[in-house]
Amino acid sequence: MKTFRIIGRNFRDAFKGVFRNFSLSFASISCITITLIVVAISIILSDNVNNFTELVEKDVTVVAFIDNSLKDDKIDEIKDKISVIDNVDTYEFKSKSDITKDMRDSSDVFDSIMKNWNDEENPIQNTFQIKVVNIEKINDVAKELKNIDGITLVKYGEGMVEQLVSVFDVVHKISIGAVIALVLVTAFLISNTIKITINSRQREIGIMRLIGASNLNIRIPFIIEGLLLGLLGSIIPIIITIYGYSSVYKHFDGYLFSQFIKLIPPTPFVYITSLILVGIGILVGMFGSWRAVRKHLKI
Amino acid sequence: MDLIRLTKVKKTYKTGVTAIQDLNLKISKGDFVFIIGSTGCGKSTLIKMLYREEKPTSGQIIVGGIDVGRLRNGKVYKIRRKIGVVFQDYKLLPKSTVYENVAFALEIFGLPKDEIHSKVVKVLELVGLKNKIKNYPSQLSGGEQQRVAIARAIVNGPKLLICDEPTGNLDPNTSLEIMNVLEEINKLGTTIIMVTHDINIVKRMNKRVIVLDSGRVLKDYKKGTYQNENI
Numbered sequence: 001m002k003t004f005r006i007i008g009r010n011f012r013d014a015f016k017g018v019f020r021n022f023s024l025s026f027a028s029i030s031c032i033t034i035t036l037i038v039v040a041i042s043i044i045l046s047d048n049v050n051n052f053t054e055l056v057e058k059d060v061t062v063v064a065f066i067d068n069s070l071k072d073d074k075i076d077e078i079k080d081k082i083s084v085i086d087n088v089d090t091y092e093f094k095s096k097s098d099i100t101k102d103m104r105d106s107s108d109v110f111d112s113i114m115k116n117w118n119d120e121e122n123p124i125q126n127t128f129q130i131k132v133v134n135i136e137k138i139n140d141v142a143k144e145l146k147n148i149d150g151i152t153l154v155k156y157g158e159g160m161v162e163q164l165v166s167v168f169d170v171v172h173k174i175s176i177g178a179v180i181a182l183v184l185v186t187a188f189l190i191s192n193t194i195k196i197t198i199n200s201r202q203r204e205i206g207i208m209r210l211i212g213a214s215n216l217n218i219r220i221p222f223i224i225e226g227l228l229l230g231l232l233g234s235i236i237p238i239i240i241t242i243y244g245y246s247s248v249y250k251h252f253d254g255y256l257f258s259q260f261i262k263l264i265p266p267t268p269f270v271y272i273t274s275l276i277l278v279g280i281g282i283l284v285g286m287f288g289s290w291r292a293v294r295k296h297l298k299i
Numbered sequence: 300m301d302l303i304r305l306t307k308v309k310k311t312y313k314t315g316v317t318a319i320q321d322l323n324l325k326i327s328k329g330d331f332v333f334i335i336g337s338t339g340c341g342k343s344t345l346i347k348m349l350y351r352e353e354k355p356t357s358g359q360i361i362v363g364g365i366d367v368g369r370l371r372n373g374k375v376y377k378i379r380r381k382i383g384v385v386f387q388d389y390k391l392l393p394k395s396t397v398y399e400n401v402a403f404a405l406e407i408f409g410l411p412k413d414e415i416h417s418k419v420v421k422v423l424e425l426v427g428l429k430n431k432i433k434n435y436p437s438q439l440s441g442g443e444q445q446r447v448a449i450a451r452a453i454v455n456g457p458k459l460l461i462c463d464e465p466t467g468n469l470d471p472n473t474s475l476e477i478m479n480v481l482e483e484i485n486k487l488g489t490t491i492i493m494v495t496h497d498i499n500i501v502k503r504m505n506k507r508v509i510v511l512d513s514g515r516v517l518k519d520y521k522k523g524t525y526q527n528e529n530i
Contacts, residue, residue, distance in 0.1 A: 001411075002409040005409045005410075005411065006407075006409040009407075020394050203392070204392060206390070207390055207392065207403075208403075209376075209379070210350075210379060210384055210390070211379065211403070211451065211452075212376045212377075212379035212380035212404075212455070213376060213379075213407045214373075214376040215373055217376070
């Protein structure tokens, strides 16, 4: 009971603290709001880049062309050899008739050209279509495939895939770095703003010490106040995240610039991002208060 | 029985100034003691050491069975809960009402609301401020503010009440009112140590008087023996 009473009192005091020192609280809240908006933008960008990279990676297929004269037993032999290559995720045999059918289905032009081909005339080769686990090592898989007897040609969009992946990797790393840096900067910025709030309440802390409040007794209301500031500061960034991102998604119909860059669907993405924002806001507010109040305690 | 015992206490500040030296003192439970002396004689340092705002450089200070000098900073609250302190400048929270200022001292210990209410009302009645419960400090006179500070200091039922020039900012009549309040509290069993410059009050109260000079006890007058002293 006693603990609940103390917790209840701490929350009441924290609320009072926020509203009785409203101008300074407002400064802290604004500071948290602005930074969380930037953090939200960074998270949205970073996650979308990540998502896009994953989609591209999933799409990349290594095509191994096989000599059309090979018999089924030789094809099975090649299949076994592919199955033991490191970094191979899935592989599938596609005969030239399968490919022809796919191509005819996909376009009227192809259909009109190909419909008259018979099996001998058809220049398309049988293939194995291979997906890899780690796209950065796709080149090694291609090399091993080339060495297999019966495979005449290996293609996977060399150069472009590696370049694209490494560019995305850099963008992803930069955006994660930016989020971390922003969070740290906010923590210190908020800590300094809260420090001003707490400096103005030095008298209060002095009196608390005098009447026998332990360091924990003094600290907790201020830390809860930091929590409330963080919570209040995250309201606007959350609204912007939920409604802003959803309307951007709607406006662009889920794609950015072209059908190639697909955006992450808003649900549940915006809610997860909002939770992260609240979490960052609360933690940063609490850390800021903890750091600021520490100065006034003889520990 | 001794509530306070100081043995060979010395206090030298980092600046090199020695405020207290070779001080031996005993104060019994239920005593009312005045500490007087000229400015810089070590009065403030002495009482600050009692409530552990300062640490002695050497020697031993026992308050209510606790070796105050050995208390770590994080444990200071243990002694503060046994001591009430009243200052010349009242140290009230300006944005809190009289009731809130006094209740503050009980709330941090998680007492139930009803108990807080009854204790606060009782103590405000004792200091004669029951009718000003909802006022803010700025709406009170100096004497009334000091009475709020006294109420806050004693609401926990401390064994010892330390008063650092509580009448320093007050006119003679108001000062007497405060002294009457303190006398009432003392009668209820609380030991009181009061630092003051007001010789008239000291003479009128007829209590034990300790005269400090250059950080030492110059004279220690038993109750009723103090007549005059040039300070």
